[in-house]
Amino acid sequence: xxxxxxxxxxxxxxxxxxxxxxxxxxxxxxxxxxxxxxxxxxxxxxxxxxxxxxxxxxxxxxxxxxxxxxxxxxxxxxxxxxxxxxxxxxxxxxxxxxxxxxxxxxxxxxxxxxxxxxxxxxxxxxxxxxxxxxxxxxxxxxxxxxxxxxxxxxxxxxxxxxxxxxxxxxxxxxxxxxxxxxxxxxxxxxxxxxxxxxxxxxxxxxxxxxxxxxxxxxxxxxxxxxxxxxxx
Amino acid sequence: xxxxxxxxxxxxxxxxxxxxxxxxxxxxxxxxxxxxxxxxxxxxxxxxxxxxxxxxxxxxxxxxxxxxxxxxxxxxxxxxxxxxxxxxxxxxxxxxxxxxxxxxxxxxxxxxxxxxxxxxxxxxxxxxxxxxxxxxxxxxxxxxxxxxxxxxxxxxxxxxxxxxxxxxxxxxxxxxxxxxxxxxxxxxxxxxxxxxxxxxxxxxxxxxxxxxxxxxxxxxxxxx
Numbered sequence: 268x269x270x271x272x273x274x275x276x277x278x279x280x281x282x283x284x285x286x287x288x289x290x291x292x293x294x295x296x297x298x299x300x301x302x303x304x305x306x307x308x309x310x311x312x313x314x315x316x317x318x319x320x321x322x323x324x325x326x327x328x329x330x331x332x333x334x335x336x337x338x339x340x341x342x343x344x345x346x347x348x349x350x351x352x353x354x355x356x357x358x359x360x361x362x363x364x365x366x367x368x369x370x371x372x373x374x375x376x377x378x379x380x381x382x383x384x385x386x387x388x389x390x391x392x393x394x395x396x397x398x399x400x401x402x403x404x405x406x407x408x409x410x411x412x413x414x415x416x417x418x419x420x421x422x423x424x425x426x427x428x429x430x431x432x433x434x435x436x437x438x439x440x441x442x443x444x445x446x447x448x449x450x451x452x453x454x455x456x457x458x459x460x461x462x463x464x465x466x467x468x469x470x471x472x473x474x475x476x477x478x479x480x481x482x483x484x485x486x487x488x489x490x491x492x493x494x495x496x497x498x499x
Numbered sequence: 500x501x502x503x504x505x506x507x508x509x510x511x512x513x514x515x516x517x518x519x520x521x522x523x524x525x526x527x528x529x530x531x532x533x534x535x536x537x538x539x540x541x542x543x544x545x546x547x548x549x550x551x552x553x554x555x556x557x558x559x560x561x562x563x564x565x566x567x568x569x570x571x572x573x574x575x576x577x578x579x580x581x582x583x584x585x586x587x588x589x590x591x592x593x594x595x596x597x598x599x600x601x602x603x604x605x606x607x608x609x610x611x612x613x614x615x616x617x618x619x620x621x622x623x624x625x626x627x628x629x630x631x632x633x634x635x636x637x638x639x640x641x642x643x644x645x646x647x648x649x650x651x652x653x654x655x656x657x658x659x660x661x662x663x664x665x666x667x668x669x670x671x672x673x674x675x676x677x678x679x680x681x682x683x684x685x686x687x688x689x690x691x692x693x694x695x696x697x698x699x700x701x702x703x704x705x706x707x708x709x710x711x712x713x714x715x716x717x718x719x720x721x722x723x
Contacts, residue, residue, distance in 0.1 A: 336719055391670040398666060402657030412653050415716045416667065419649070422712060423671040430674040430701050434681060 279474040286467040298460040310368045312460055316468035318361035324354025329421040332414035344410035347417055349479035351393050358390050381432040388427055392420040506591035510599025524572050528611045532565040536619055550623050555683035562612055563643060567665050569607045570647040573600050574655035587721060597717040601648045608640050632686045638702040639679030643672055649713040652720045678702040
């Protein structure tokens with residue numbers, strides 16, 4: 268098992284840092300001030316990519332779960348847990364940045380909007396995933412159970428979203444969103460910044476996932492060695 | 500096919516026979532449910548109008564909490580007595596174990612519900628005897644029990660098992676809770692049929708999808 272960081276990953280590290288610095292410049296200096304929401308709108312350049320990439324992350328866990336159950340290859344499971352942890356970080360970022368945005372714009376930290384509610388439940392599912400894994404010592408069983416819960420959890424999300432959506436639309440929403448709030452006018456500079464931030468987050472996601480995957484593989488390797496020593 | 504059904508029924512019958520002899524689980528679930536109903540009454544300070552609005556919610560919280568109590572025991576008991584290995588040795592398809600356990604769980608939950616419903620009707624002054632409502636209760640209990648049996652099997656094999664089950668189960672059963680509460684509330688408040696039907700549809704869709712998923716993945720949970 269090689270221990271040195273691969274060249275590609277080292278490059279990704281540097282690219283991520285550079286892109287982050289550039290994104291700060293674009294978001295705060297290049298993109299114009301939004302007319303309706305003002306400065307608060309700038310948070311959206313980070314909020315949107317972290318939100319959708321958290322879904323990608325949990326989707327990767329679903330695929331990794333299926334992969335593990337089919338092949339019994341532990342690398343799939345390393346990918347699954349790595350993706351959950353990165354996904355949780357992105358989800359928390361999205362949730363917190365959303366709340367910071369909502370305070371000045373909707374005049375509240377929180378509404379029981381379907382998207383918000385579903386997203387929080389989603390986050391709870393993956394906290395439960397981590398706790399489940401913590402409670403199991405046998406690595407094979409941990410991988411199997413993690414895979415199953417990763418599948419069940421992800422499948423429940425669209426139904427949860429749909430049911431909460433129905434619940435909120437049948438009942439009057441306390442904080443209605445009118446068109447001007449949801450649809451903002453995108454200047455070309457805004458669009459460029461937005462696209463750049465999305466690419467930045469994709470690179471960041473891959474970088475973090477790769478690091479976490481390597482960490483997990485090494486942890487498993489050490490655990491294996493320890494087992495061998497204690498058995499000898 | 501016939502032997503498969505026999506295996507399912509044999510497992511369910513075994514659980515029911517054990518329960519009839521000991522009566523630990525049903526009595527615990529029953530007392531617990533009645534306590535929940537009472538506690539809600541104190542906690543929410545219900546007057547007549549408020550009662551009608553929250554009745555469905557209180558009812559389903561009671562059912563799901565009592566259900567969790569029952570689900571916790573289904574596999575934990577097998578694990579404690581070491582009889583799970585015996586079950587696994589039986590030359591039957593593993594999913595038969597899932598369905599057997601599901602049936603016994605459903606019987607326990609439905610029995611508790613059958614006692615709680617009339618008591619609830621009396622205490623809250625609302626008539627709950629309505630065929631449509633009974634159908635909704637059946638669908639909701641089935642969905643909850645279906646996912647619950649799968650996750651209980653998982654939780655029973657972890658270190659913190661009793662604590663683990665609700666944490667795993669509640670976030671994935673949000674649609675069942677929401678669907679069941681909304682449908683029941685619609686029925687109790689005489690809402691439009693279309694609105695009630697939407698929620699019943701969600702319950703049906705959830706039940707079908709999750710029991711199918713459970714059957715597909717159950718094998719992986721009891722490999723030794």
